Amino acid sequence: MKSLRIGLVDLDTSHPGSFVPLIRGLGHEVTGVFDSGTIYPPGYADTFAREHRIDAACESLEELVDRVDAVFIHSCNWDMHVRHAQPFVEAGKAVFIDKPIAGNVVDLRQMIDWAKQGAVITGGSALRYCNEVREWREREIGNEEWVYGLVGCAVDEFNYGIHAYAMLHGLLGPGIESVRYLGGTVQRQIELTWKDGRQGVVSIGKTDGYLPFYSTIVMQKQVDFIRVDNSRLYQALLETVLPYLAGEAPAPLPLEELAEAEMAAIAAKLSADLGGKSVRINEIPADYAGYDGTVFSKHYKALIFPQTS
Structure with a gap:
């Protein structure tokens, strides 16, 4: 499998820290993080990066875009998912959006439209x-x-x-x-x-x-x-989605179908x-x-x- 440079956007939940060792174990690297401060105070991204041996704690999404091939968006405020995904989609980077993908149909339809236009985008629950x-x-x-x-x-x-x-x-x-x-x-x-x-x-x-x-x-x-x-949840999820994010497998499920949940x-x-x-x-x-x-x-x-x- 192609080795991906992966970024993490928002460190709100336990998922980012849990995903890092699994991502590495599957042959990829986490090359940068960005945190918008929804949950944790300023400076937390630096602490997280240091604790998890990640090279860069970025000051902006745009800075992170240049460092990655794919991004995992973990914002617990799902109303930020579209805004956080957009610069990566526009740059042609692969995007995974943690659950819930969105909380309203306008945001879900925006993501579905991106996928139909060729964006590599998936996400949702590990279940x-x-x-x-x-x-x-x-x-x-x-x-x-x-x-x-x-x-x-x-x-x-x-x-x-x-x-x-x-x-x-x-x-x-x-x-x-x-x-x-x-x-x-x-x-x-x-x-x-x-x-x-x-x-x-x-x-x-x-x-x-x-x-x-x-x-x-x-x-x-x-x-x-x-x-x-x-x-076993996160391992199964990452084994399923990473080949797609790497461009080496079709989407596990078209986003329009995935978003039915x-x-x-x-x-x-x-x-x-x-x-x-x-x-x-x-x-x-x-x-x-x-x-x-x-x-x-x-x-x-x-x-x-x-x-x-």
Whole structure:
């Protein structure tokens, strides 16, 4: 595989630090970082670069563009993803956007347009490509066997809840047509319907304790339960996307199909706003606000630095 010079944009979450050794282990190098200061104070990029043996802590996105072949964008404020991706797309650099890819349909459609115009761009949840989903799919159980599926996780409805949408999308494949909010008590339940009629439910939202990523899959002749091994998630993701970012493999999934998970989550929020009315993902109004990344990033910062909230 071609060895990539990889940059990291924003160091908000645990992902950048976790990805660095895995990226190196797969034959690539991290050559620069940039942090916009959403979560951490000035100077944190220098500290991160020093701790992870990265040559450059850049002062701007434009400086980082010149140092890399590909970039991983880890901003916890997903409303910044388009703005942060744009200079790399315009320079012809490969882009990975961490989950959630975006929180509104305008930003998602911008990224989809870039991909259709030839940009090398992908991203999203590691649950879409996790080993357990891939192994289940490789058993080649036909769609005619499908009865129902349930996928769930905890923590929150979008930043973490997107993992449940992505896992269900990985199990059933692309083709989500509509979404319907079913209600809930502790968590919210949302039903997703595929174009061929298959259906599944995600259960998401905060609980008193951490829940694993899980799925119960009901077929006509069997029931399967999947519990994801978190320790293998990032490796599986990077092994899937890096060949594409290096230009040596096709996209793991066209961005338009990959973004169905985020579209479904946005449609679920709209369905809840409408009292449980079914919403087609291709009919979400462009002016629907969706999920606010700025609000989430302030909440996230308060969790990391509670003494300053």
